[in-house]
Amino acid sequence: MAEVIVGKKACAVNPLKMSAPIGAALAFLGMDRALPLLHGSQGCTAFGLVLFVRHFRETIPLQTTAMSEVTTILGGLENVEQALLNIKKRANPALIGICSTGITEAKGDDVAGFLKLIRDKHPELEGTEVVFAPTPDFVGGFSDGWGKAVTAMIDALVPETTVRTPWQVNILAGCHLTPGDIEEIRETVEAFGLTPIILPDLSGSLDGHIPENFLPHTLGGTRVEDVREMGASALTIAIGEQMRPAAELLEKKTGVPCRVFDRLTGLAACDAFIALLADLSECEVPAKYRRQRSQLQDAMLDGHFYFGEQKVAIAAEPDLLFSLSHFFADMGATVACAIAPQDAPVLARVAADTVRIGDLGDFEQHAAGSDLLVTHSHGRQATARLGIPFWRAGLPTFDRLGVAHKVTVGYRGTRDLIFEVGNVFMEQLHAHEQHITPASLGSHSTVAAPAMDAPAGAGH
Amino acid sequence: MSALKQRIDSLLVEPGCATNQAKSDKARKEGCKKPLTPGAAAGGCAFDGAKIALQPVVDVAHLVHGPIACEGNSWDSRHVYSSGPQTYRTGFTTDMAEFDVIYGGEKRLYRAIKEIVDKVDPPAIFVYQTCLPAMIGDDIEGVCKAASERFGKPVIPVNAPGFAGSKNLGNKLGGEALLDHVVGTMEPDYTTDCDINLIGEYNVVGEFWQVKPLFDELGIRVLATFCGDARYKDIASSHRAKAAIMLCSQALINIARKMNERYDIPFFEGSFYGIADVSDCLRKISKLLVERGAPADLPARAEALIAREEARAWARLEHYKSRLAGKRVLLFTGGVKSWSVVSALQEVGMEIVGTSMRKSTQSDRAKVVEIMGTDAHMFDELPPREMYKMLKESKADVMLSGGRSQFVALKAKTPWVEINQERHHALAGYDGIVNLVAEIDKALYNPIWSQVKQPAPWEIEALEAKGAAHHG
Ligand code: SF4
Numbered sequence: 001m002a003e004v005i006v007g008k009k010a011c012a013v014n015p016l017k018m019s020a021p022i023g024a025a026l027a028f029l030g031m032d033r034a035l036p037l038l039h040g041s042q043g044c045t046a047f048g049l050v051l052f053v054r055h056f057r058e059t060i061p062l063q064t065t066a067m068s069e070v071t072t073i074l075g076g077l078e079n080v081e082q083a084l085l086n087i088k089k090r091a092n093p094a095l096i097g098i099c100s101t102g103i104t105e106a107k108g109d110d111v112a113g114f115l116k117l118i119r120d121k122h123p124e125l126e127g128t129e130v131v132f133a134p135t136p137d138f139v140g141g142f143s144d145g146w147g148k149a150v151t152a153m154i155d156a157l158v159p160e161t162t163v164r165t166p167w168q169v170n171i172l173a174g175c176h177l178t179p180g181d182i183e184e185i186r187e188t189v190e191a192f193g194l195t196p197i198i199l200p201d202l203s204g205s206l207d208g209h210i211p212e213n214f215l216p217h218t219l220g221g222t223r224v225e226d227v228r229e230m231g232a233s234a235l236t237i238a239i240g241e242q243m244r245p246a247a248e249l250l251e252k253k254t255g256v257p258c259r260v261f262d263r264l265t266g267l268a269a270c271d272a273f274i275a276l277l278a279d280l281s282e283c284e285v286p287a288k289y290r291r292q293r294s295q296l297q298d299a300m301l302d303g304h305f306y307f308g309e310q311k312v313a314i315a316a317e318p319d320l321l322f323s324l325s326h327f328f329a330d331m332g333a334t335v336a337c338a339i340a341p342q343d344a345p346v347l348a349r350v351a352a353d354t355v356r357i358g359d360l361g362d363f364e365q366h367a368a369g370s371d372l373l374v375t376h377s378h379g380r381q382a383t384a385r386l387g388i389p390f391w392r393a394g395l396p397t398f399d400r401l402g403v404a405h406k407v408t409v410g411y412r413g414t415r416d417l418i419f420e421v422g423n424v425f426m427e428q429l430h431a432h433e434q435h436i437t438p439a440s441l442g443s444h445s446t447v448a449a450p451a452m453d454a455p456a457g458a459g460h
Numbered sequence: 461m462s463a464l465k466q467r468i469d470s471l472l473v474e475p476g477c478a479t480n481q482a483k484s485d486k487a488r489k490e491g492c493k494k495p496l497t498p499g500a501a502a503g504g505c506a507f508d509g510a511k512i513a514l515q516p517v518v519d520v521a522h523l524v525h526g527p528i529a530c531e532g533n534s535w536d537s538r539h540v541y542s543s544g545p546q547t548y549r550t551g552f553t554t555d556m557a558e559f560d561v562i563y564g565g566e567k568r569l570y571r572a573i574k575e576i577v578d579k580v581d582p583p584a585i586f587v588y589q590t591c592l593p594a595m596i597g598d599d600i601e602g603v604c605k606a607a608s609e610r611f612g613k614p615v616i617p618v619n620a621p622g623f624a625g626s627k628n629l630g631n632k633l634g635g636e637a638l639l640d641h642v643v644g645t646m647e648p649d650y651t652t653d654c655d656i657n658l659i660g661e662y663n664v665v666g667e668f669w670q671v672k673p674l675f676d677e678l679g680i681r682v683l684a685t686f687c688g689d690a691r692y693k694d695i696a697s698s699h700r701a702k703a704a705i706m707l708c709s710q711a712l713i714n715i716a717r718k719m720n721e722r723y724d725i726p727f728f729e730g731s732f733y734g735i736a737d738v739s740d741c742l743r744k745i746s747k748l749l750v751e752r753g754a755p756a757d758l759p760a761r762a763e764a765l766i767a768r769e770e771a772r773a774w775a776r777l778e779h780y781k782s783r784l785a786g787k788r789v790l791l792f793t794g795g796v797k798s799w800s801v802v803s804a805l806q807e808v809g810m811e812i813v814g815t816s817m818r819k820s821t822q823s824d825r826a827k828v829v830e831i832m833g834t835d836a837h838m839f840d841e842l843p844p845r846e847m848y849k850m851l852k853e854s855k856a857d858v859m860l861s862g863g864r865s866q867f868v869a870l871k872a873k874t875p876w877v878e879i880n881q882e883r884h885h886a887l888a889g890y891d892g893i894v895n896l897v898a899e900i901d902k903a904l905y906n907p908i909w910s911q912v913k914q915p916a917p918w919e920i921e922a923l924e925a926k927g928a929a930h931h932g
Contacts, residue, residue, distance in 0.1 A: 011523065011572030012555040014536075019529035041591050042496060043505020043622035047533040050864070054537070059844070059867040066496035069623045072595060083499030090500065102527045102592040103623070106561050137527035137592070138556050210871050214848030361550075378536055381549065 002350045004343065006357045013361025014378060016315050017341030018395075020135040021099040022048035023145025023175060025062055028097030028131075030173075030200025031153075032221040035093040037063045037083055039076060039111060040101030044137075054398035056206045061217050063087060067103065076109045081118045088125055091216035094224050095129045097149060102137035129224055131156045141342040142395075143242045143317045146175040150199060151246040153227060160253055161231040168233040169280065170256065171198040172247055174240025176320035176394070179203040180405040184413055185239070185264070188274070191288065192281040197226045197233065208404060231256060235280060237273075239264055239409075240319035241346035262346060263323035264409035265417065266330050267296055273410075292411035296418075300331065303418040306425040307331035313367030315360060315375035316394045318344035323408075324374060324393060325351040327417065337366040339375075372424065391424050464594075464619050471632045474714055502864075505622030507590050508534070509630020513712065514586055514618060514637070516662045516687040517695060518542035521582040523552040525569050525600060526590030530622070531555075539884065541666040543689050547582050556592060565598045573607040573615055583692040584614040586637070594621035614692070616641045631711040638686070638695060639718050646696035648683060653754045655683040656745060657698050657725065659716050660707040661732075663688025670889035671732050674742060674769070678761055680749065686715055699723040702752040705730045705745055726752070732888035734804035735773050739766045773890040777808055780897045785809035787904060790850065792842065792861035801860070801879065804893045810900075813856045814842075844868045858904050873912050875903035 021038050025048055028036035038045045045064035052060040065079040080098070087096055100111055111132045119125060133149040150172060169189055173182055182203035189196040204220030211219050230236075231254035238247035238260040247258035259276065263269050270293070278285050310333040314324050318340050325335045329351035338352040339362055347355045356362055360375065364382040367373055373383050376394040383390035397403040407413035504512075507530055515522055515538065524531035535551030542548065554572045556565050569587065576585055585607075589600045604617040620633035648655075656675070661668050668688040675682055684690060684698035699719065704727035706716040716727040726748060730741035746754075746762040788811045791801060802812055842850075844865065851859060851872035859869040862880035869876035877899045879887065885895045915923070 009572075009575060010554060010568045010570075011575045012528075012532075012551075012553050014551045015528060015532040015553055015555065017528045017532045017555065019527065019533055021529065022533055037499065041505050041623040042501050042503060043508050043591075044529050044533075046502065046504045046508065047529065049502075050537060051533050053864060053867070057867070059871070063499050064496075064501050065498045066501040067623060068495065068625075069591075069594070069621070072591070072623060079498040082497070086497060086499030102529060102556075102561075103595050106592060106595060136558075136561075137529040138558050138561050141528065141532075210873075214845050214852075214868060214871065216845060381536075 002338065002348055002352050002355045004347050004355050004357065006343065007362065009358075012359045014359055014364075014381065015341070016339060016359050016363070016375070016378070018051070018142040019044070019048075019101075019137045020140050020142065020145030020148070021101050021137060022051065023142035023147075024097065024099040024133040024135045024149035025145075026052065026142075026175060026202075027133075027146045027149035027153075027200045028095070028099075029060065029062075029205055029218055030202045030221045031095050031097070031218060032204065032223045033094035033217050033219070034097060034205075034221065035061050035063060035087055035091055035095070035217045036097045036099060037065065037087065038099050038101055039065045039080060039083075039104045039109065040067055041072075041103065042066045044101050051396050055396040056208075056404055057401075058206055058208060059214075061091070061215075065104075072103050072107055075107065076104055076111075077114045077117070080109075080111065080114050081122075084118060084125060084130065085122065088128055093128060093217040095131065097153075098130065098132045099135045099145065099149065100133075101135070105134065105136035106138075129157060141317070143175050143240075143319060143344070144342065147242045147245060150243065151249055153199065154230070154246055154250050154253070157224060157227045158230050158250060158253060159228060162255070163232045164234060165195075165229075165232045166234050167193065167281070168195045168197065168229070170230050170233045170236040170250065171196050172236060172238040172243040172250075173198055173200060173202075174238075174242045174319050176240055176242075176317055176323065177202075177409065178404055178406050179207045180407040181264075181409045181413065183207070184407050184410050188289070188410060189277060191286050192277045192283045194277065194281050197230055198222060199227060199230070202404075206404060230254070235259060237261060237276070241322070241344065242319050262319070262349070263326060265323050265327050265414050267293075267300065267411075267414065268330075270296070270409075270411050270414060289411065292415070296411040296415045299415040299418045303422040304332055306422045306429065307333045307418075309334065310372060310425060311336040311370040312372045312374060313337035313339075313363065313370040313388075314393075315339035315341075315363040315379065317341065318346050320394050321355070322346045322350050327414070331418065333372075336370050337363065339363045339366070371428065372421070389424050389428055391421055464621075464624065467619075467633070467636060468624055468629065471629060471636070471714060474632070474717070504627035504630070505591075506620040506624040506626065506630035506633060507588055507622040509627035509632075510618050510620035510634035510637070511588060511630075512538065512627070512662070513631045513634035514687055515548055516540045516685075517586070517690045517692060518548040519545040519582060519691050520584045520586055521547055521550065521552055521576045521580055522586050522588065523554070523569075523572060523576060524588045524590060525554045525556075525565065525572075525593050525598065526588075527556045527561075527592050528553065530588075530590040539665045540663050540688060541669075542663075543669075545691070547580060550580075552576060561592065561596060564596060565593045566600075566603050569593075569598065569600065569603050570607055573603070574611070577611045577613065584616060584642075586616045586618055588618045589621050591621045591623045594619075594623075614641065614645070628711065632714050635686070635712045635715040639715060642692070642695050643715075643719065644696070644699040644723070646693055648697040648700050651683075651700050652679075652681055653702060653752070654678075654680045654749055654758070655701045656680055656749070657701040657704040657719070657727075658682055658685045658688075658707060659704055659727065660712045661685045661688045665884060665886045667732065667886045667888035667892065670886050670891055671738070674738075674765065674889065677765060678742070678746065678758065680745065680758075686712055699725070701725050702754070703727065703745060703748045705741060707731060733801060733892065735770055735807060735890060735893055736803060738889055739770060742766055769890045773894055776894045777897060780901050781808050783901055783905070784897065786811060787857045787900075788813045788855070789900070790847075790856035790859045790861075791815040792847070792859065792865055801896075804896065805900075807893070808897055814850075848872050858900055860900070873909065875900075875906065875909065877903050 025036035042064045049062045065083045133152040135145045179202045201222040205218040236258040251258045335352040338355045373390045377399045531553035600617045604615040608615040618637040620630045683701045684694040706729045719725045731737040742762045746759040790813045851874040858875040860879045887896045
């Protein structure tokens, strides 16, 4: 149980937090033939767009209602209307996801009401679903926006039904999962002969494929038709606590029971997931996963020398923070500093004594003295100043290649994670070795791990 | 009419602006504000523009007053360099919450300023207004004034909320903040007859340092840059300069013009991109300085420097000429002036397939026509879909653009070189153009292109089968 501490600062220093509207926009980007539309001034869209482009290294379709000072005061009905018509004409997407922003929420624009009026007036919008997620910039952060968009899609698109398809499973994917993670989850579910409907599915739209034509909307991702089928699934598996409200709404609407996995990284979590799929499908666990499980066990044995008693500082979105903290704790490391950009119920269960709601300024202050810094690319400055090794996790990671393809879930993902982080620790060990002198040995007694080539108790 | 509104209106009819000079009286009164098309707009907001212009002042704290969207989504994304202080790289924001929206954010802003004074103690704090606090009526001018008095240090309001207009307008609003509150408030330690200001030079990836040695060698002192690698004191005492060069098109024309009016600092418009342009700048500034009392031998010394540097640059470019001659380039630029890049690329024998004139002025257009002979290849907007089509059909061998359209080129399997704000290679000065050409060469001759364009074996088989079917 972690104590959650909320700071009293008036000034955020090096923000960790990103806004809710762009979180919602990213969720809409996980839909096929979709175009997210931010209802606000154009700068908000431009910033979000640049952020995603830098992280995913992809073109990002994102639009704005381009509110000016005057239209903000008058109300945004006309701008929303014009935007929808323009987008329909130019891109003809299957789905437009509207995310409100700080100014349009503070003004009190009734977007849901606008949409009714606009739909009545413009039959030409037929064939394009329009889903609205209310996401004021001044409430919550990125993952809250993501969750709201998914909830809004379930609310708007899933009809009530009593039909059940026993081999169909819903997967509600949190924003801490990479496209690579989602791919891994899909393959695992399919390996049991089950058909997953994944919402949202960034692995289809932002996995770096090369399209035949240049499209003004997403290509790949969850199809609107599939969302309509979600009510017929046997089970909903939500990954990340941020998806719980969406899963519960789906259950309330359709009676599909839900199971929330707070993480899919780590042996126990993966075991529970695989066992559930085996139960559901009444299938044997495929040999592939038995093998991967044993590889993970071996990785844990090999890796634990380097993780044991290391002090780690993490700053990340709530579900990612939760997952990473337990990953490190599982391997014997201590999370000495945990920072989240905004509050969330899952924070109380983070594997650390305290979790601070704060920024990278707080991170830098409280991470001093730890052995590893873990956060997104903006941690570069802190790592340079503190001289502590840095391992990047989360969005935005703009100074590394291949972040979309990184896999951190499942037996295989956990195994690779142990190797990746373990190597960072191991490198430090070797760096330290160079400074060992007879004198230093006298004064120091804490040697973190045996040398790599002498694995104690490996049974050779 | 609000003060901000008045200010915007006056900027939109800026008499120094070439576009405005060409307009009729009536058209000029209407200003040049184009309403954006909802659902078909792209680009940054006025706040973004103001921040771009001012953030390169490296020793001050830049505090963004607003909800998390404005700073949280954008900080630490520009590669402007500092030769010393790093304060400008820290993202400060009030991160307004619901409470502040309901009760007003002024108290929070004041406390945020105090926290920065206590912890960082910079020579000044710039406070940026954004849409939400502007809408609920937070008086940042008032808060800044109070804080300034209370803490005994300049706290400068930058009133450029995003919804006021475009990035370009934001540049100018940022400039106005300097004119109102900073310029002329301090005195330089000493002055010389060769003190100049550079207006619109942001030191992107250290470009200012590529040209500074040239001025140094001539004994010309850059008193202040607006605002690349600038210190607060430089800007505050910049009114003692003898002359100024305005760079980067018209972004900060208001600073150049008003400093000319108020402090009698003559200026001309120049560019550090392209060999001829750099030389032109050095010639003009030397002449201007002599008129203002600098030693009479300055132009002659400048000529000697120009001759030496041009010869050196040409010698370095020689290597690329045979490799790049006849290669077709598509230019899609925002920040760097189109015509200066056009002339630079023509210097090595490249062919310009097209150039965008977005954000360019009438005189920019005229210059492109002058260089290229015709305006047939200019376009104002090129939607990504068409850009992609052009590239896919191999109408161009390489594309130069800002980062946002890079994937249009890459997905069309076309070499791409970055030339805007986010670029990692410095393009200014005599070395800059060599760097640009080297980058183009590096991109064009990378062996990946022939590989990625090769279809998969089974695709070839399928194509052949299809071909056979057609013929049979
Ligand atoms: S448009 Fe307004 S709210 Fe959006 S980023 Fe710009 S200043 Fe901030």
